[in-house]
Amino acid sequence: MRVAFIGGGNMGEAIIRAVVEAGVARPGDIAVSDIMEKRRSYLAERDGVLAATDNKQATWEAEVVVLAVKPDSLAEVMQGLNGCLEAGQLVLSIVAGVPIERICSGLGHKAVVRAMPNMPAQVGEGVAVWTASEQVNDEQRQRAQSILSAMGKEMFVSDERYIDMATAVSGSGPAYVFLVIESLIDGAVHIGLPRDLARDAVLQTVIGSARMVERTAKHPAELRNLVTSPGGTTAEGLLQLEEGGLRALLTEAIIAAYEKARMLQQ
Numbered sequence: 001m002r003v004a005f006i007g008g009g010n011m012g013e014a015i016i017r018a019v020v021e022a023g024v025a026r027p028g029d030i031a032v033s034d035i036m037e038k039r040r041s042y043l044a045e046r047d048g049v050l051a052a053t054d055n056k057q058a059t060w061e062a063e064v065v066v067l068a069v070k071p072d073s074l075a076e077v078m079q080g081l082n083g084c085l086e087a088g089q090l091v092l093s094i095v096a097g098v099p100i101e102r103i104c105s106g107l108g109h110k111a112v113v114r115a116m117p118n119m120p121a122q123v124g125e126g127v128a129v130w131t132a133s134e135q136v137n138d139e140q141r142q143r144a145q146s147i148l149s150a151m152g153k154e155m156f157v158s159d160e161r162y163i164d165m166a167t168a169v170s171g172s173g174p175a176y177v178f179l180v181i182e183s184l185i186d187g188a189v190h191i192g193l194p195r196d197l198a199r200d201a202v203l204q205t206v207i208g209s210a211r212m213v214e215r216t217a218k219h220p221a222e223l224r225n226l227v228t229s230p231g232g233t234t235a236e237g238l239l240q241l242e243e244g245g246l247r248a249l250l251t252e253a254i255i256a257a258y259e260k261a262r263m264l265q266q
């Protein structure tokens with residue numbers, strides 16, 4: 001598959017690496033355009049992809065054009081590409097907060113997929129929630145699906161509002177989880193555990209707990225009850241977390257991120 005990347009930053013790089021590793025696209029079939037010459041040459045040298053000198057050039061011959069610039073650069077990018085894409089080319093936007101309708105009108109193009117991937121895509125453990133405009137045909141859907149599944153799990157939704165919700169949950173989510181991991185390590189160090197041991201123990205606890213929820217399909221509360229013996233140590237810890245409002249705080253964090261995602265659209 002021939003893929004063009006407009007923007008070769010963190011996410012662009014993660015997607016390039018994932019599609020090459022999964023064999024979805026060969027490096028020679030990938031063109032990258034980034035406003036920073038340094039980024040283009042870094043990706044060309046490291047991944048063997050083609051560095052395009054401008055956005056239009058990158059899109060020539062591409063079956064899929066990935067928009068991977070920051071939201072505030074998108075208007076300029078779309079202006080430059082307006083009317084330049086062929087009807088058969090698929091645009092895959094990962095730009096947070098920008099609705100399909102705006103991308104279609106900004107580019108003068110109808111076949112658009114909007115996806116919200118997340119950073120663990122860098123290690124093949126990402127999740128991408130995506131939707132498509134009506135004009136995206138089956139073949140184009142399959143192309144989008146194979147790019148997104150190269151990064152981890154992909155989930156199609158027909159309601160575009162779910163993309164903004166996913167932005168607040170899985171898009172921002174890794175940052176919340178990193179903060180939790182960091183805090184647990186700090187707590188472990190605080191009571192005297194050596195830092196490297198604390199790091200390994202916390203990481204495996206987070207990975208193992210997530211796997212348990214996944215594999216047992218039990219409700220998290222049921223699993224939590226299983227590790228909470230009456231009058232035991234876990235009950236003491238949980239009481240502190242509940243008193244500190246952890247549950248409500250996480251919900252509020254998601255609501256705040258969702259509201260911000262919607263505000264960015266106005």
Ligand SMILES: NC(=O)c1ccc[n+]([C@@H]2O[C@H](COP(=O)([O-])OP(=O)(O)OC[C@H]3O[C@@H](n4cnc5c(N)ncnc54)[C@H](OP(=O)(O)O)[C@@H]3O)[C@@H](O)[C@H]2O)c1
Pocket residue numbers: 006007008009010011012033034035036039055068069070071073076077094095096097116117118119171
């Ligand atoms: N990072 C995440 O976890 C994540 C998750 C889901 C979705 N996203 C979305 O993915 C998009 C990219 O995020 P990112 O973290 O990869 O950002 P990033 O690292 O800033 O990458 C964007 C790249 O595009 C370049 N660029 C800016 N204007 C351009 C133009 N006119 N033509 C070509 N390239 C241009 C930027 O150059 P300069 O640095 O010079 O501006 C930068 O190298 C964003 O819209 C974000 O909402 C990100």
